[in-house]
Amino acid sequence: MKIRRIMPVLLVGVLLVALVLAGCQQTTTPETTTPEEEGAIKTLKEGTLSFGADTAFPPFEFKEGTEYVGFDVDLAKEICKRLDLKYEIVSTAWDGIIPNLKAKKYDAIMSAMTITEDRKKEMTPTDPYIISDQSIATMKDSTIKKPEDLKGKKVGVQVDTTGQLEAEKILGKKYANLKKYDDILTAFSDLAAGRIDAIVNDKPVSAYVIEKTYADKMVLAYTIKTNEGYGIWFRTDDTALRDAVNKAIEEIKADGTYNTIYKKWFGMEPESSTEATGAEEPTP
Numbered sequence: 513m514k515i516r517r518i519m520p521v522l523l524v525g526v527l528l529v530a531l532v533l534a535g536c537q538q539t540t541t542p543e544t545t546t547p548e549e550e551g552a553i554k555t556l557k558e559g560t561l562s563f564g565a566d567t568a569f570p571p572f573e574f575k576e577g578t579e580y581v582g583f584d585v586d587l588a589k590e591i592c593k594r595l596d597l598k599y600e601i602v603s604t605a606w607d608g609i610i611p612n613l614k615a616k617k618y619d620a621i622m623s624a625m626t627i628t629e630d631r632k633k634e635m636t637p638t639d640p641y642i643i644s645d646q647s648i649a650t651m652k653d654s655t656i657k658k659p660e661d662l663k664g665k666k667v668g669v670q671v672d673t674t675g676q677l678e679a680e681k682i683l684g685k686k687y688a689n690l691k692k693y694d695d696i697l698t699a700f701s702d703l704a705a706g707r708i709d710a711i712v713n714d715k716p717v718s719a720y721v722i723e724k725t726y727a728d729k730m731v732l733a734y735t736i737k738t739n740e741g742y743g744i745w746f747r748t749d750d751t752a753l754r755d756a757v758n759k760a761i762e763e764i765k766a767d768g769t770y771n772t773i774y775k776k777w778f779g780m781e782p783e784s785s786t787e788a789t790g791a792e793e794p795t796p
């Protein structure tokens with residue numbers, strides 16, 4: 513008799529607990545995460561996903577006061593939240609960023625790094641999380657208006673970037689007046705000081721740096737359409753971790769969080785997304 517009476521109550525209780533548990537699981541990892549991906553997440557040290565970044569590349573990753581901020585930083589933090597992981601950024605010089613990933617100084621690279629076939633030979637990327645182009649930045653009074661005008665001029669790029677690749681497409685691989693910088697912000701101060709005549713660099717970055725620091729002196733003279741996608745990069749074996757991160761990004765896009773982060777850094781909604789064709793595709 514007694515048991516009969518408490519049975520329904522018990523059942524409801526069990527159901528409630530099950531519901532709460534199911535709910536918890538959904539908030540920790542994307543619903544579709546596989547056991548293999550869960551396993552990869554669990555092997556991370558101290559429940560932390562660490563990202564290597566060259567933190568002189570605004571608005572993607574840069575230092576404000578004592579903190580690292582930017583589009584990549586916000587997206588990386590959101591990814592960690594979805595995977596129930598702690599977030600860490602490891603500031604790294606660009607020229608050592610791939611060797612340091614291989615040496616396990618961090619778990620991934622998130623540094624506005626374009627997905628290229630060459631890089632895929634030594635690492636594995638997520639799907640593109642944003643699409644970008646190249647650009648030519650000059651002083652306002654410059655005669656450089658288009659790629660051909662760069663010939664004979666001193667041109668700055670960041671070393672081993674898609675900006676360098678594009679500049680070399682225009683000027684040739686052995687062009688003597690191509691100055692390769694370790695970080696792009698030094699190229700901008702050199703342009704301001706008249707030490708170089710132009711910079712070939714990722715368009716959103718050059719646009720941001722000019723607007724924030726050199727609006728009175730510099731312009732974005734030309735857009736080089738490359739339609740390149742940035743990816744988060746992992747060691748070649750870490751495909752399960754990469755897949756889990758891909759799923760987290762999908763979720764972040766689907767529920768509108770991506771658009772909020774985008775708007776914060778670019779002041780507008782993303783244009784209806786284009787497929788990345790990759791920086792190494794011949795540009796029309």
Ligand code: ARG
Pocket residue numbers: 565566567568569573606623624625626627670672673674675714
């Ligand atoms: N998107 C360009 C590339 O992948 C430049 C990236 C530079 N990133 C940075 N944080 N400095 O080659």
